[in-house]
Amino acid sequence: MAPARSQAPPPAPPRTLNVQRFAESRAAELESLQAVVSGRLGGDFRIRRGKRRRTTGHRCAKRRRGGGGDGDASGAEEGRGKEKKVSRRVRRRRELCSNPPLGFTTSGDGTKRLRTHLWHAKRFAMVKRWGFYLPLGLQGRGRGSRAVLKWLKNSALVHDASYCxxxxxxxxxxxxxxxxxxxxxxxxxxxxxxxxxxxxxxxxxxxxxxxxxxxxxxxxxxxxxxxxxxxxxxxxxxxxxxxxxxxxxNICSSSGESxxxxxxxxxxxxxxxxxxxxxxxxxxxxxxxxxxxxxxxxxxxxxxxxxGKLEVMGSRAIELLQKILRPTSKYSAAHENSTLEDPVLTACTSSRHHKDFVLDKMKQLQSHAIRPLLVHDPREVPCQETDAAALDNLQEDINLNSNGLATECSLKNEDILSDGSTPRSHENYLLDLKNVWDSISNTNPPVPEKTLCEEKHQRRLKHFYLDSTEHETVATEGNDSFSRACPILLLKQAEHGSPCMGWSVILPLSWVKTFWFSLVSHGAHAIGLRERRWIACNNVLPSFPYDFPDCKAYLSFMTDEAAALDQAAELRPPAVRPLKVPIPPPWDVLAAVANKGSTILKGFELDEKEFSGSTNENSLINSSTKDGPSFPLFIPRTAENLLQYSESINGKNQVSSHKEPCLVRVLLRAYREGVFEEGAIICAPVPADLSRWKTRSEEKGNEAEELWQLQLPQSYVGSFFTQLESGNWELQLPKDHLAQEAFRWPIGFVTTGFVYGSNKRAAVAFCNANLLAILRKQQWIEAQSRRPEIFVLVRNMRSTSYRRALATVVLEQQKDDLEFL
CATH class of the missing domain: 3.30.70.1400 (Aminomethyltransferase beta-barrel domains)
Structure with a gap:
């Protein structure tokens, strides 16, 4: 058989199409098509009267009623002279979507909104607090702590802390x-x-x-x-x-120091x-x-x-930052700054290797370290190619400067941040940090999303070899007032016994929304104020202002919370209203109890001279006014301050130099059972309570522990704290015999309760230091051993049962108590 002849391929279609020439070549076909359509319509090409409304539906009602023709043209000319009134929904949408270079957007009453307000408002329960609209937490009944702690352990969390x-x-x-x-x-x-x-x-x-x-x-x-x-x-x-x-x-005499x-x-x-x-x-x-x-x-x-400030927490926080942070070496001509990185890092900025080179070793940084970076816009697609020439230059510079700059290239930041053993690398690091510091507050806002979309469209047209003359001017318009690189400061938070604390990112406020969308789209779980407090309690850290009872912000916040709870209770029928409890806790009561000294170990002993009435000068009253307590609270934050206070106490356990009550932060862990809520009362046990109190190591084999119960009468729970006409709260001493037997003197209050799902199961509380010292001394004498824990009793405000707990003073376990969240 003869071989088949190969057919020539068809000609390629033209890159451009001339519509006029195409119509001229198909004129006969178009005329025949028009004749067919005209025959079917009977030569009447007018729109049916029932469908004409659609052609004028875009006009306002007055213009539709006025008719068309010349009147429409004159009405259009008159409308052009007047500004069209935009609806409130459109105006608010434009305001929330805007990204001004400086300042927060505000509502009508002056409340500020975060740059991520629109994103949070669709997904979170919002609350007006501290002059901001802030995300309180995920939608629901305020639960979900187990899921949040699971995210903290296995994933990454992000929180917009721009209100700091x-x-x-x-x-x-x-x-x-x-x-x-x-x-x-x-x-x-x-x-x-x-x-x-x-x-x-x-x-x-x-x-x-x-x-x-x-x-x-x-x-x-x-x-x-x-x-x-x-x-x-x-x-x-x-x-x-x-x-x-x-x-x-010679630092004292050097001219450089002066x-x-x-x-x-x-x-x-x-x-x-x-x-x-x-x-x-x-x-x-x-x-x-x-x-x-x-x-x-x-x-x-x-x-x-x-x-602005973003907090990235969790076990995979550094992995998340590696995905979105692509460091660059210097600004372009529109960025108004010079080189921010040393020459060795400049050699590999165009490669993907540089991102891993800079960020992979950041786990080695010490706590509270500051890392300056100039990064690309995280919305742009990262480059996947590796510049071989850049890597060759990098290796050459490393070989030439193996004694000095190689230390910087290996990112041994612990040496740079601790003693500065390499002067040249230390100088380069300070230069980078100073340049980022100076430029972070005057950086141009990022390129608008519309411009990025148009540029992406241009790249796609170019990829398919299509002309794009129509959008070229639009995409490049106004690029001089925007930036494609952002200076940031990475702050490493203290681990504090947990490797999941993460990082804080300080950046210009106009860039917060850009980084927020990138973090969330790469797998970060957003959290609000409620979830952030759960994480702080899980890591046994105080959270401001909830765990700072000695400041005005705490009193103001608790007063607002009490007003909101009272308003919600009034909406319910009297038969189902919850028992009213003091909010904030009556801290002044602890000062009056401290005057009793070691007699609190004997339980209830009525002294008619001391507590003869409910309104005398010695009554236990909490001054819960807007001006704060009647006298200041003293809470030592360092072990040195606590030691000074301890030395000021004489042998009778009475305060000699400090007239104000001293409170110390303690961690409460339940003994076998019990859940401690916010506002729970910490009470001092009597020796009879300690006689049947055994630790797990002291129990014999499988011997079952004897059932221990201590309950107040239900009638006395509601009158334990009584509110006076002035709004203050008073400790009401028991009168009947059963209540007197179960009465235990209060020595502190819980500020943050247990977090469900936490393995640590610890509550944050504050107790009177003098009363804790009395309890510890008595327990050491009876047990004939020195244990760091102090046995206490805890009772929730609306409960009748006492629960046993172990209290640990925080300042006895660490030098200071300055970390917070």
Missing amino acids: LPIQLEGPEDSIQAILRMVIIPAPSEPLQVSENPQHCVFQGVCYENAMLYDVRPPHSQLVAPVMYMWQPYFSNNKNYATEQHDTS ERRTLTRKLWIWIHAAAFEEGIDALRFACQRQVHECGVSVSCLSLEGQL
């Missing part, structure tokens, strides 16, 4: 140090002793520190809020910079929105006092609306 606001102090270094020593506890070290102090990294600006901010205005000093402060990195262009920084022997101390520096103090106004007033008062004492002015400015 920064305050900037700018002035001479010595003056700022003096202001901090005035209002901050623990006070930072003296400038001349910084190099010999662990706070050396904090002072250089490569680490941040937690502290307690106090208001020193008369009549007495009072806690404002826990704060986080960070110094602007100090960088010198002097070639002898490394020698000046690392020569600690210049540094008089240099103008900046300090950021991050404070919760609940105490922002009070905090900035306290700092401004300290600045004015510094001017009167030394004549040196220090400016105190609010950076509200300029910076």
Whole structure:
């Protein structure tokens, strides 16, 4: 058979199509088609009268009734002269979707909204609190803690903490140090002793520190809020910079040290929105006092609306950050800044290897470390190719600088952040940090989503070899006012016994929404205020303001909560209303109980001279007014302060130098059974209660423990705390015999209850330090052994049963109690 002839392939279709030439070549076919359609319609191409309404449905009702023709044209001309009134829904939608460079959007009453408000409002229960609309928690009845803790263990969580606001102090270094020593506890070290102090990294600006901010205005000093402060990195262009920084022997006489101390520096103090106004007033008062004492002015400015903060927590937090953070080396011409990374890192910025190179070793950073990065817009598709030439240049630079810069390339950040053993890498790190610090507050907003979509459309048209002249000008319009790279500061949170705490990302406020969408789309679970408090309790950390009863923000929050609960109770019938309990707990009662001393171990003994009436001067009353308790609460936050208080107590366990009651934070763990709720009462057991109290190690084999029960009469539970006409709460002493036998003196209250699903099963509480010392001494004598735990009894406010618990003083297990969430 003859071989088949190969047919020539058909000609390729033209890249462009001329419609006019196509119509001319098909004119006969089009005319015949028109004749067929005309025959079927009878030559009448007009629209049926029943369908004409659709052609004018887009017009307003007046114009439709007015008719068409010339009248429509004149009406259209008149409408062009008047501005069309947009509906409230459209106006609000535009406002919420906008992304201004600075400031929060506000509602009609002045309440600020987060940049992620629209996203949260669709998925979370929102609450108006501390001047913001904040996500309270996931929709439902306020449960779901087991799922949240499971996410924390196996995944990543993200929380928009942009309601934490920064305050900037700018002035001479010595003056700022003096202001901090005035209002901050623990006070930072003296400038001349910084190099010999662990706070050396904090002072250089490569680490941040937690502290307690106090208001020193008369009549007495009072806690404002826990704060986080960070110094602007100090960088010198002097070639002898490394020698000046690392020569600690002649630091007092070096000229570089004297210049540094008089240099103008900046300090950021991050404070919760609940105490922002009070905090900035306290700092401004300290600045004015510094001017009167030394004549040196220090400016105190609010950076509200300029910076945002995102918290990424969980076991896979670093993996999530690796997915969205693609570091770059320098700004483009439109980014108004110069190189931010050293030359070794610049060599590999275009490769995917650089992302792993920078972020894989970040787990080695010490707690509270600050890592500066300039990253690409996370919405853009990352480059999958690897630049071989860049990797060759990287390897060459590593070989040439194996003694110095190789340390930076291997990212041994623990050396850089601890002692700065390599001067050149340390200098490069400080230069990067200072450049990011200076540019983070004046960065242009990101490119709008519409522009990115148009650019993506242009790339697709180019891929299919199609002309795109129509959208070229639109896609490139206005790019000069936007940025494609964002400077951020990565802050590593303290692990505090749990590797799931994660990171904080400080970035410009206009970039918060961009990073938020990227984090959520890559698998992060968003959480609100309620879930964040569960995580803090699971990691035995205090949460502000819930676990800070010595500040005004706590009292204000609890007062609002009490008003909301009372309003909800009034809507229910009287027969099913819950028992009214004191909110906040009557802390002043603990001071009156402390006056009884060791007699609390004997149970109830009525002293008619001391408690003869309900309104006398010795009655146990809580002053729950807006101005706070009748006297301040003293809560030591460091072991040194607790030791000083312990030394001020004489042999009779009476306070000699501290007139205010001293409370210490304790962790409560239930003994065998019991769930402790917020507001539960911690009571002192009598010796008869301890006689049948055994630990697991003291039990004999499988011997069953004898049933232990202690209950108050139901009639006395409702009158344990009685509210007076003034609104204060009073401890009502029992009158009948049964109530007197079951009465136990209160020594503290629970501020955060158990979290369901937590393996630690610990509640956060505050107890009177003097009464705890009395209990511990008595228990050591009876048990003839020194145990760190203290046996206490706990009773929920609306319950009749006492539950046994073990209390552990936090400051006895660690040096300070400054970490918070």
